[in-house]
Each structure stands twice: as C-alpha cells, then as structure tokens.
Amino acid sequence: KPKQTTLHPTHRQVEQHPSTHTGSAHRSWTHSRFRPPAPRDGVEASFIYPSRPPLHSRRAHSFPRHCLLLRRDISMAAHVRGCRCSSLFLSSFFAGSVCFHSGCGFLVRFYYISLHMSAGGKKIVGVFYQAGEYADKNPDFVGCVEGALGIRDWLESNGHHYIVTDDKEGLNSELEKHIEDMHVLITTPFHPAYVTAERIKKAKNLELVLTAGIGSDHIDLLAAAAAGLTVAEVTGSNTVSVAEDQLMRILILLRNFLPGYQQVVKGEWNVAGIAHRAYDLEGKTVGTVGAGRIGRLLLQRLKPFNCNMLYHDRIRINPELEKEIGAKFEEDLDVMLPKCDVIVINTPLTEKTRGMFNKEKIAKMKKGVIIVNNARGAIMDTQAVADACSNGYIAGYGGDVWFPQPAPKDHPWRYMPNHAMTPHTSGTTIDAQLRYASGVKDMLDRYFKGEDFPVENYIVKEGELASQYK
C-alpha cells in the first residue's frame, strides 16, 4: 500500500531519492571528449547520466550508492576513479560509498555510474513527462522523468539498467535509441510513447510493456499480441482520481464556473453573465457511456446529488449492485443519449469506439448537453465536437484527453467556447502517482521472479487481448 501523501510539503525530505535528469543528458555525454567504458552486461558501468545537482544534493546520505561527482570543466578524462576538483571530497569510490560536493559551484555536474549490473539484469526504459522546474517541489512527485517512479535505487541495486526519458517522438528520439535492446518499456497515458507495429518489430529484446496508469491504447495491441509481448496496466491505480475529476468537470460546466473566474481575474463583476446559464446538478439526468471501474465510482459519488442516473454498457451490472448504485441500465445508447443533460464518456479507446461520437451521434443528444470525457480524446470526432460547441448544440465540453498528446497549439478544442479542458492530468495526481508507481514496482518484481501479475492488470497476455479491448 502506498504511503499517505502530505499536502503541499514545504521542503523535500532528504531521505528522498535525488532528482534524476535525462533526455539530452546521454547525448551531451557522448558528445564530450571523454567516453565512459561502453556498458557491458554484468561487468561495468551500465548507466551514466549527468544532471544539475538537485538542491538537496549537498547532503551526502541523499546520494545513491556508487556515485561520482566531477567538475566537468577541469577534465573529463581522469574521473572514472576520482576527482581533481579540490572542492570535492571523494571517498572509497569503488567500495560503493558516497562522495559529496562540499562547496564548488555552478559548473558541477553529477554523474552516476552503476557498477553492479548483474548477469541477469534487464534493460528497462521509462517514458514519462519532464518535471523541469517542478521536480524539486514535492518529494512525492514520482511520476515524472526526474522522479522515475521512485524505483531507480531498487532496480539498480538489483543489477538492472534503467533509462528514463521524455523524448519519445521520431527516429532520433532518446526512446528510439533503446528500442532495439530494451527488455521492458514503461509508458504512461499522460505523455504517451506511441508503441507502433514498426517499433515492436524493431524491439527484438522486448518482453513487457507496462502502462503506469490505465489505458493502453497508445500501444498497437494486435501487433503486441502477435509479437508475444505482455502488456499490462496498473488497473485501479487512478480510477478514483479520474472519477473525482469527472464529477468536478460536470459541476464546473453545469454551474458555469469558468466565466466567473475569468471575470475575477479581469477585474470585472457581472453576476448575470454567469447566472443566466448556471444550473444545479440536482435533478438533472446524467448518463455514463460505459460503467466499468471509473463509471461505477462516478455513479457512487453522484448518488447524494439526487440526479437521475443512467448507464449504458455492453454488460448490465448485477441487479443488487445496480440497485445500490441507483443507476438505470440503458441497453440502447441511442435511446439513452436524448435523455441526458450530462453525458460522461467512460469507454476505453478501441477500434469500435474510435471516432464514435461524430456529428450524427452528437445530433442524437439533447440540445444544450454537457459532455465530460476523461477517457480518450480519439473517441470523439474532434471537429464535430468543436463545431457543436461553437454553435451551442453542446453547452459545455470538459475533459483532459486529446488526440494526439501533447495537444498541438492549434488543436480546435483549445479555442472552442464553453470548454473545461486541461492537459492529461486527472489520473496523475500525487496520490495516483504513488499508487501506479507501487503497482509498476510490484509487476516488475513479479516479472523478475517469473510470477504472474494480478489478473485484472493484463491487457495482452499470451497473444490474447483483454476483453475490453476486443
């Protein structure tokens, strides 16, 4: 069970794993005159990367074992064994103890060399979003490149090679360089590495693709199945986070929050400009398209709001649970749509649901409908949604999912009226990060030991797709 989070801590605890940077790091190293010994499994340095020392790096005990600090501007060549910089104290480097920086300044770089990769070590690549200036603001911020899911120490002390990057697009990306020999790829829906059939073909050593979060549609699942890969998610890790977010966006749109906020920021005050299209949630009809884990958590949270609740799904919830949840089953989606004041999308993105909400489907909804979609952007026809928002047929559209991601600057959903859009974040709260980091660690541990994963986590296993992706 992941630890309880502390809200908005003021300073990073020194027990934390230090922030670790990557991306251009590998490249800048290889461009320098100094070249470290080529990584060889089980023998020598398996991973090398430089970064600016994090703020707290002066505390020796916050360093991982086997590390080396050197001043890059003095000399690169001689520093595998020690450092000439008089402001660095280096003790017993090869014995695995720590060295620390005791004063020298702005040009110090921090190099990390893991020397103990064992013979059975795996090459694991993680693709996460970059934190940059935010990396040091929260010790629990493990979901970013710098946080690296908080599993670096554990992986490296077990002899594995762990590379993290946010550089995922194109043939010159950092990810692409490791595709050929990586054994495990960890991705997230928030900064998706698109695992295409071409990449799968190129990845000769690849055995396992893990999604840190929920939703593996960025992976070509049929190609993965054909190649015999295992694909797994951390099912349940952020369902609560997403359900909370959906309810928040329903309220934001129904209650017309954003024009009021904008008035405040602009120095205005016009109650009528908000109130003429602000409504309570009470008494409205809310329908969820899909009532899986997230849909059900949403319905449970909606219950005390006294709405009329409907759900459409392939399978009806068992009568007892259905009664407890208090939502009515709608077998035919086209019958449900015109009844709803609010529609929430809770289906995975599959070949069946891709572009499902097009102009025709939207026309079946009630005029003035509010739509919340935290599932996947590509379930909607992008332009049809933008058009219906612009002409007022859709009274509000909110969500955090786009296609592609990151959303380009000219994505029409950025400019349409009455939206409540954000980048893809609802499933990556600090609480969710700790849960999916813990879930990834658990699955890696089982993978190293040759054990099965929790059955609900599998998306592709032994050539078979999970039922929701069929």
Place this chain on the structure above:
Amino acid sequence: KPKQTTLHPTHRQVEQHPSTHTGSAHRSWTHSRFRPPAPRDGVEASFIYPSRPPLHSRRAHSFPRHCLLLRRDISMAAHVRGCRCSSLFLSSFFAGSVCFHSGCGFLVRFYYISLHMSAGGKKIVGVFYQAGEYADKNPDFVGCVEGALGIRDWLESNGHHYIVTDDKEGLNSELEKHIEDMHVLITTPFHPAYVTAERIKKAKNLELVLTAGIGSDHIDLLAAAAAGLTVAEVTGSNTVSVAEDQLMRILILLRNFLPGYQQVVKGEWNVAGIAHRAYDLEGKTVGTVGAGRIGRLLLQRLKPFNCNMLYHDRIRINPELEKEIGAKFEEDLDVMLPKCDVIVINTPLTEKTRGMFNKEKIAKMKKGVIIVNNARGAIMDTQAVADACSNGYIAGYGGDVWFPQPAPKDHPWRYMPNHAMTPHTSGTTIDAQLRYASGVKDMLDRYFKGEDFPVENYIVKEGELASQYK
C-alpha cells in the same frame, strides 16, 4: 414547487413575462417635460418605467395588460391616452387591452402604467443584479432586475406597486428615492442593498424586508428589530446550490484544475506544472466550520469520496444523524483546524464571526491548507488571506463571497495566487432563482393576507433575532 428547469433553452418562450428595465428609467422620465400624474394609492398610475422593447415585444400577447407604447422623441405630453406615432397601433387602452409596436424603430420606448392599484396596495421595491445583454437568453432567468422574480403580473394585478432596480448605493440611487414610502424591500445577497440604520430610520412605511436567497447580514438586524420590522429569508432555497458549489471548489483547488485550464487557453502543455501539486480528495481530512443546512448537505455529498470528515458547530448534531452523515464533532475549533487538509466555512456573518479568520487563526491551520468560503467574505480578514496565499501557507482559497460586493477592481483576492474565486453566484443558479422567487411570492402572499411565514424563514420577528444571528 418551482417548475423544472430546461437546460440552455435556445429561444425565450413568448408566454414569458417581458423583460422589464429600470434604474435610470425613473430619473429620465422625471427629467422630461412631461410628468405623469403623481402616483396616489388606489387611484391612478402607480408605476411607470421605460425600457428598450425586449426582442420579443412585437408579439402583442407577450405584453402585460394596461400598457402604453409611445415614441419618446415625438411628444411626451399627449400620451397618457394614446400615441401619435403612426407606427404604433393602440387599441382600447383604458379597457385594459394591449397595444403593440408594429414597425417604428430605434427610438421607441416602452412605458408601462398600472392603472388599477387598489386601496390596500403596497409599494414593493426589489433590488437585484442587472442582466443587460443576458436578460433574453433564458426564460427562467428570474433573479435579475429584468426578470423581477417573475412576480410583476401577479403583484400588479393585485393592485400593488412594484419597483425593481440595481441602483442601490448612495443618496442619489434609485433605491434611496423609494425608501421613505416603500412598504416592502426585497434584496439578494448577490447584489446586496445595504440596509443601514440610517435607511431604516428614513423608511417610515417599511414593514417587511425579504432576502431572496439566504443570508441577511447586509441588513442592520439590530436596527431592524428595534424598528419593529420583519426580516425573512427563503431558507433552504439555495442550500443545495451552495453545497454543490463548495464541493466543486474543493475539487478545483485540490486537483489543481485552474493552471491546467490556463495552459490550454494559452496554447501550452505542461503536465508536471499541474501534477506536482494535484491531489485526490480521497483520504484527505475535510472540516466544516458550521454544520447547518449547507454544511450538512456538503457532508452528505462528501461521504462517498472517502474523506475523514470533521465538523465544528455550536450545537452537536444528534448522534443518529451524526452517524449517518459520518462526520466527527469537534467541540474546539482550534483543535480541529490543524487536523484539516481542507476547511470549509459554513457560518453566517454575525458580530461574532466578522473577521474571525485573521492571521492568528490561519496560523493554527495546517500549512498547505485549502479553504473554501461561500458563506460571507467578511468572515475572513481579507489581507490575512491574501498574505497567506502569497507566501504559500494557504495552498488554495476558493469562494464566491467578498466584502464589499461588487468587489472593487483592486480587491487583493483578485490577484493572490492559487485562488478559485468568482463573483457571488453559487446561490443564484437558475434552479435556485426559481426556488427563491417562489419563496418570496409565497411570503408576500402571506404578508398581504396577514398570515405567518414558515417559521424557519424568520430572521427578525417581533423585535427578536433568529438564533444564528444572536
């Protein structure tokens, strides 16, 4: 029971009462050469006001009875009986039928004269926010000056004189002109008419002050009690609206929604900038200061979110209901404050609660606390809140209440970081407007008949203040 609302209607139904304007109207009339007969109870014209004809005014049957259209630029003098404008058709004016405008254009003004004020008629003044361009956008938008709570027809057909305005400040305001002879004053918390001791002294005919909504702190209640006035609210009319809004703002602040929205609007994409301080509500400790009607509705809605819920109040909820709600009673506020990740203010503004959350009280809260206040702005020390937001002690502050209202352009809460502020709107959703309009009508009806109001509505009765204001 108020009628069910329709979300985002596209066009106003013609059966609606027409929009009615006021404000500068009376003044421009009295400044013209023509003066209508002075209103005399039970005899003649009791109310006159001009406005631009609303968009739908060409439909004759949408006019109230006894109306007169005239072209102001032709002649003011001769138009008590008819109109010289050839583009106006006037039929049987004194028989109470309607006249309508059949084409003449931009300078037409619409004058309305009620001729049937009965001997027992009362002068009723309503102070609401002005809708302006939004007046015609929603037929259920009754809470504005133009909507006038939808009770004009009913009041005037019963022989009463009904004036509505948004012009409430200072000695030259429209409100001030009617203070001396009005019998009833209707106000709202959203655009509060401050009913001071001076105004009460001046209001020799005043018998009843009604708040369309909840919260009568804009009235000097001690002065009202001393003057023998009755003060009443529409208790319960917008409790659900406010409780929903509080939960929305808790989620907006905890989940760090607004920076993500701003990124989208600005063409940016930075998940880390949001995620490093985004949290789930689940597992957090939420405390409400005050657990009256709104506080309890909030706690009920919070329950499925699996928070730790605390409440502080003067009186403990009975054990059975407390168990059902699932919140723990905290007798000592200072003991509760440091336990809470989220604090919600749910007390009325009284002499005891004014400025209650000052620097010292905020320092007792947990660092990184989130505060939601939809109660009253003056419960907080304005500068103390702004300072604590600026230095990060408060991680987020959200609400829709300010002091004074409208909030001036330089109010520090407009500029402090991590706020989720709007103008005062949470209790004036369309649903709430229909409920409090209905409640005001019910109380006026009882007042005309000499009957008592629902007991929970009284704020001042027979010189006594309601318990929450003592």
